Amino acid sequence: MESLTTFLADNTAIRQVPCTIVQLKNLKYLSLCGCKGSPSKSLSSLVLSWIFPRKSPRPVHLLPASLQGLNSLRELNLSNCNLSYAAIPKDIGSLCSLRSLDLQNNHFHGLPSSLGGLSKLEIITLDNCTKLQSIPDLPPSLNVVHASNCMALERLPNLSNFLHMEALYLTNCNKLAEIPGLDKLLNSISEIQMEGCSNLTNNFKQSILQEWTLSGFGSVYGIFLPGNDIPDWFTYKDEGCSICFEVPRIIDRNMEGFAVCIIYSSCGNGETWYAGDLPIISVLSKTKSTTYQNERPFNITLEISHEDHIWIFNFDENDVNLEAGDEVEVIADFGPEIDVKKIGVCLVYGRDIDGKMIHYASTSNKDAIVAIESKRGLGDDEADLSHGCFDNDRAAKRLRCEHNPDDKAESSHEWLLWRRSRA
Numbered sequence: 508m509e510s511l512t513t514f515l516a517d518n519t520a521i522r523q524v525p526c527t528i529v530q531l532k533n534l535k536y537l538s539l540c541g542c543k544g545s546p547s548k549s550l551s552s553l554v555l556s557w558i559f560p561r562k563s564p565r566p567v568h569l570l571p572a573s574l575q576g577l578n579s580l581r582e583l584n585l586s587n588c589n590l591s592y593a594a595i596p597k598d599i600g601s602l603c604s605l606r607s608l609d610l611q612n613n614h615f616h617g618l619p620s621s622l623g624g625l626s627k628l629e630i631i632t633l634d635n636c637t638k639l640q641s642i643p644d645l646p647p648s649l650n651v652v653h654a655s656n657c658m659a660l661e662r663l664p665n666l667s668n669f670l671h672m673e674a675l676y677l678t679n680c681n682k683l684a685e686i687p688g689l690d691k692l693l694n695s696i697s698e699i700q701m702e703g704c705s706n707l708t709n710n711f712k713q714s715i716l717q718e719w720t721l722s723g724f725g726s727v728y729g730i731f732l733p734g735n736d737i738p739d740w741f742t743y744k745d746e747g748c749s750i751c752f753e754v755p756r757i758i759d760r761n762m763e764g765f766a767v768c769i770i771y772s773s774c775g776n777g778e779t780w781y782a783g784d785l786p787i788i789s790v791l792s793k794t795k796s797t798t799y800q801n802e803r804p805f806n807i808t809l810e811i812s813h814e815d816h817i818w819i820f821n822f823d824e825n826d827v828n829l830e831a832g833d834e835v836e837v838i839a840d841f842g843p844e845i846d847v848k849k850i851g852v853c854l855v856y857g858r859d860i861d862g863k864m865i866h867y868a869s870t871s872n873k874d875a876i877v878a879i880e881s882k883r884g885l886g887d888d889e890a891d892l893s894h895g896c897f898d899n900d901r902a903a904k905r906l907r908c909e910h911n912p913d914d915k916a917e918s919s920h921e922w923l924l925w926r927r928s929r930a
Contacts, residue, residue: 509533517541517584524569529576537577538584539569540609568594575601586632587612600624608632611653616640633657634676647671655679655700667691674728679703685711693718698728702816705733713738719819720766720853729820737768741851748847749838756831760856764824769839770849772815786841788820790827793834815848821855 511531518541528534569588574580574596581604588594590613600621608625610618611634622628623644632653633639641662642654647669654660655678666672667688674697677683683704693715701707716738719730737744743752748769754762767788791798829835839847 526571533579534577535579536582540584541587542569543589570596572596573598577602579604582607584609589614591615592617595619611635614638618643672696674698677701681705684708690714690718693722697726699730701732721855723821724764724823726821729818732817734817735770735815737849737851741768741853744851746849749836750850750852751836752852754829754831754833762824763855763857764822765855766819766821766853767837768851769818769847770815771845771847773812774844774846789838791836
């Protein structure tokens with residue numbers, strides 16, 4: 508059957524695929540989802556299984572020891588097969604055309620290092636692999652990583668070279684402390700979901716949230732992390748699902764857009780939540796009598812949890828077209844299943860002439876604008892994340908800012924982040 512391209516054997520009684528499968532040179536899609544083996548149906552075996560029940564299913568070695576020869580295989584589905592570490596062929600990295608690998612709902616504690624050799628792999632799915640402790644080097648060709656509900660997962664590879672990464676799903680990986688190199692992807696990645704990752708370090712969360720606020724304008728869905736408060740660098744904050752503010756007048760600086768931060772939790776009792784066209788973020792300009800909503804439905808599946816979580820989403824200025832002096836209201840509609848507790852807005856402007864990050868404070872008496880060197884691109888010895896993005900020891904730099912004399916917000920502490928232009 509050398510011309511065979513698709514082999515579907517989901518939920519069958521196949522106990523092992525013969526080694527001759529590697530002779531199928533044109534095989535492109537192989538699925539053995541749910542193939543857990545067929546136990547003996549004899550009366551004696553049934554009686555023994557009742558008397559001596561197994562605590563866990565017997566591992567099944569579905570695949571031959573070597574996969575070399577399946578050079579056309581593009582998709583491999585081995586989900587829900589009771590696979591142990593020993594049951595995964597060590598040379599799985601020889602599948603030179605593989606684009607999608609589904610290993611979810613299995614029992615292995617680790618993965619072969621040869622996975623890094625899958626030079627065309629775009630999607631890997633490891634959801635509900637509850638014994639998985641670490642993920643080795645993965646190929647930089649990856650677009651999407653699914654590894655939600657991996658309760659034992661403690662370590663991911665350094666992601667700094669994963670330039671094609673579009674989405675990262677790590678919900679309920681509650682032993683994961685940080686992800687090396689993730690900050691290098693925030694200019695291009697569309698979505699990061701890490702709800703329920705309760706062991707993330709404060710330094711990691713602060714660093715990622717700061718960088719996302721400044722860099723997340725290429726995002727489609729935003730970033731989701733555990734947390735119960737709006738970060739300090741957000742200019743405007745309010746309780747509930749809406750917030751009003753006036754766009755300040757900044758001389759010689761163009762607004763690049765703004766980030767919206769929402770603190771939310773579940774009102775329901777389910778495990779996940781999905782609601783068609785929700786959530787919807789509306790931006791109302793009271794000055795211009797215009798309304799902008801996210802043009803596409805978010806179609807986000809959120810983890811239902813009574814714990815508080817943070818969602819940050821960025822609006823590009825080309826979408827909302829705000830100008831100095833505009834009175835703006837931002838409204839978040841998550842539907843009846845989600846309680847929006849707090850909302851914040853951070854305005855983001857273009858870079859300073861020296862390419863430095865700017866931290867701007869407005870008081871009722873005078874302007875204070877401090878030039879802060881961006882932590883991005885610094886070496887580890889220079890980037891002290893414990894102090895966040897804003898380093899008060901840097902030299903101050905005076906810029907001009909015009910204020911509306913009637914602006915009541917001047918009496919409060921405001922923050923505007925300036926960022927260096929993105930490549």
